[in-house]
Amino acid sequence: MLNSDLIKSFAFDLGFDDCGITNCCVSEKYFNFFNDWLDKNYHADMNYLKKNLEIRKNLNLLVENAKSVIVVLMNYNNIDFFKDKNISIAKYAYGTDYHIVIKNKLYDFIHKIKEIYPNVNCRCFVDSAPILERYFAKKAGLGFIGKNNCLITKKFGSFVFIGEIILDLEFINYDKENIEECEKCNKCIEFCPTGALTEFCLNSNKCISYQTIENKNKIPKELSNKIKKQIFGCDICQNVCPHNQNLEINNHAEFQILPKILNFDKSELNNLTDKKFEEKFSETALSRINREKMVGNCGN
Ligand code: SF4
Ligand code: SF4
Numbered sequence: 001m002l003n004s005d006l007i008k009s010f011a012f013d014l015g016f017d018d019c020g021i022t023n024c025c026v027s028e029k030y031f032n033f034f035n036d037w038l039d040k041n042y043h044a045d046m047n048y049l050k051k052n053l054e055i056r057k058n059l060n061l062l063v064e065n066a067k068s069v070i071v072v073l074m075n076y077n078n079i080d081f082f083k084d085k086n087i088s089i090a091k092y093a094y095g096t097d098y099h100i101v102i103k104n105k106l107y108d109f110i111h112k113i114k115e116i117y118p119n120v121n122c123r124c125f126v127d128s129a130p131i132l133e134r135y136f137a138k139k140a141g142l143g144f145i146g147k148n149n150c151l152i153t154k155k156f157g158s159f160v161f162i163g164e165i166i167l168d169l170e171f172i173n174y175d176k177e178n179i180e181e182c183e184k185c186n187k188c189i190e191f192c193p194t195g196a197l198t199e200f201c202l203n204s205n206k207c208i209s210y211q212t213i214e215n216k217n218k219i220p221k222e223l224s225n226k227i228k229k230q231i232f233g234c235d236i237c238q239n240v241c242p243h244n245q246n247l248e249i250n251n252h253a254e255f256q257i258l259p260k261i262l263n264f265d266k267s268e269l270n271n272l273t274d275k276k277f278e279e280k281f282s283e284t285a286l287s288r289i290n291r292e293k294m295v296g297n298c299g300n
Helices: 004-013 028-039 053-057 098-116 133-139 187-191 208-214 266-270 274-281 291-299
Strands: 018-023 068-075 122-125 160-167 230-232
Touching: 004 018, 004 068, 004 098, 018 133, 028 053, 068 098, 068 133, 098 122, 098 160, 133 160, 208 230, 230 291, 266 291, 274 291
Parallel strands: none
Antiparallel strands: 018 068, 068 160, 122 160
16 A cells, blocks of 8 residues: 555655545546536537546546556646736646646656555546546545536635546555535636536537637627627636635746747738647647637637
8 A cells, every 4th residue: 555645755755736646436426517518519519528427427447456546736827918808818828838847847747656665557638538536636635626627626716737547556544635616606607708618517619728629610690799809719718716816827838838829919920831830839728729720829
């Protein structure tokens, strides 16, 4: 059995901002909630979410004999550089693509674990596998899931990236699940410009983040009318949250705003070919969309 204090110290040494450890079980209640959400078609056309439901429930299908999940967080909070501009880009996309940054750190983390437990069987993930990430982060005591559907932490609010290592070893001590709730607050629901949020439920079809990033088709008129300046993602339901006020700015070099993001404006798009767009934004989260989609987002 592993000592969780030692393993967590590795996480902090590697630059993660928090770390929690829990077992692999998925509660029936949460799994059913996720299934209900899919049944309502709130996943829009992100059909990959409907695949591999068995894996979401049973992590043994990802890592044989899986026993534990180490969940790590990285703060990406920053000032809103687009506050006074006529476009806005979600904060999570300001710096280097978090998939790259966190995956590399998780590989180093695994290396450290293997120095002590060479026979451990483990894999790491960032948004890349059918894992109920926020659920495991909550279960590992790192925060609670708010009505805006985000993981809300004490220290960093909801501006955090989540990564996991699933491993076939048990720990002496697991963290206690966070059982906090939003209680009477409804700010994110009230301020969402498209009515995408209801209590604990996000309808992706109406969400600006989905529409400007995931939706491969034209944004429906009834929604584009409500999109003021978001050209990649939307932070409104996070910005209004009381847990996100007066937070520390992240201190990770990788998540500081890149000049090419800071100085980006609509007119630049006209001078970029598809290939130039791709080259310019490779290694940033903006690479999730192509130039044509960005043009559509700019013009709505
Ligand atoms: S990201 Fe924007 S559109 Fe989506 S739920 Fe939050 S406020 Fe609403
Ligand atoms: S704005 Fe209020 S209701 Fe929404 S996530 Fe934050 S605390 Fe919860």
